[in-house]
Amino acid sequence: MAHDHSGAGHSHDHTAGANTKMLGWALALTSTYLVAEVIGGFVFNSLALLSDAAHMLTDVAALVIALLAIKMGKKAPDEKRTFGYRRFEILAAAFNAVLLFSIATYVFVEAIKRFNEPQEIQSLGMLIVAAIGLGVNLISMRLLIAGKEASFNVKGAYLEVWADMIGSVGVILGALAIKFTGWTWVDPIVAVAIGLWVLPRTWILLRDTTNVLLEGVPRGLELAQVRKEIRSLAGVTGLHDLHIWSTSNDDVSCTVHVTLGGGADADSVRQSVSALLEARFEIHHTAIQTESPGEPCDPEQAHE
Template identity: 80%
Template sequence: MAHDHAGEAGHSHDHTAGANAKMLTWALGLTATYLVAEVIGGFVFNSLALLSDAAHMLTDVAALIIALMAIKLGGKSADDKRTFGYRRFEILAAAFNAVLLFCIAIYVFVEAIKRFNAPQEVQSWGMMIVAAIGLAVNFISMRLLMSGKDASFNVKGAYLEVWADMIGSVGVILGALAIKFTGFTWIDPIVAVGIGLWVLPRTWILLRDTTNVLLEGVPAGLTLGEIRSEIAALPGVAGLHDLHVWSTSNEEISCTVHVVLQSDADGDSTRTAVQAMLRDKHRIEHSTVQTERSEAPCDGQEHLHQ
């Protein structure tokens, strides 16, 4: 049995984590400061749209804090208790953040229904000024997080929420202008609901992806059947079973497989070829390949045979 792990990967992850932490810290400072201002503005100007945007901003702050914690814990070395390390904490944190956002959306929808039944006076100019400040803050935060969004579920989650909040700020500004020139205060809860409907599909995608990781599903973009066929087509391979592909985070994909050798095949060469194919074609740096001369089930278990 052989084990292959790219030595540069951990070094690269350290640099990525450090850069992400710096960007997250700046974004957190900006977002937390504006959150306080938006909550105050929401109550002072009696705007549900502002409070809805502030609720989403609260999840932004939570996402940024959790993401920073995930980077700190994720950097801890593996130990005898957690042999894969702590990187999956990032996945748990992202899933929690998605659930929190669903709860906030439900609150906003309920409050909007109340305001449809009992319209309330809204100070549109104040609402628009606060939203304009929020638009600038969200844009800066989004730019800070953009470069790290594809390397981390939590950075991606924070980026999506900040991006959605930026669109929300635009919606609040347009709503404030509409209220100012028409006097229709029911526009305010409509904008609030619109913000919620805008962000929920993206939240569902994040929850779906993190759940797949927690269930040790095949990572997005990979097909188990395709990988099985490619391994089977390599020289020296007579068959394979026990093929598993999963990830502990969206950065680290792992694979284990039992390869049955042809009668004249060299075990080391075949194993090296399998690991090279997994690494070069599918970016699977962490692979464990066991070679054997027969396809007999291991440990009394029944296996899937090629």
């Protein structure tokens, strides 16, 4: 029985694109506007502004989490955490998604109250604050766009800023409608619309992070297809214990037990399987175990 641990020499920047300087600038802008929007929401009595501010709060949280995740992700594995600290990013992103769900619930409840008891709203102030928010969102999106595919948290922050940009547009339109028609019920409708716009994207983020925490097969990969292509290699008569998972969205690993055909060279088969996984499925971290037909799998010889 033989083992192969490929990818040991494979090195890549797990935080590629997640530029800490750009994240820092986006955080400074967003935090400053968050304070202004909360004040404006109360001063101008706008639930739509407060709803947008709630989402802006999750933007701030996402940016802080992304910066912390980059720092934690760079910490080397140790005796207690042999995979390092990459999963901190996933836990943080999942927390951020849950936080947004909670805030959305509050906004929906408050909106129902305002439908029953309409309140006076200062539309001009609401319009000015929302316009400033639109500018902040556009700048923050420009800062984050480069790193959104490299990190769950940067992607989460980008999606929230993007959704907030749509929210700012909604608040602007709502403020204009209230100013020219006097329909104050437009304010809670805009607040609810912002929540409904953001929640599906939040659900996607929560779904993807949960899949990583459960060590599920990463999105875009099909276990049946991987199994089929490994079986098609020369010298392979079967395989079992195929596992594919990731510790983050850009760090996919695979382990598999391969049964050799008669006369097949174990080293050649392991190299073929490793090359296939890397070229066809972009899986760079592999642990391939070979065994002869009828040879029992020894659990004591697990992957190191």
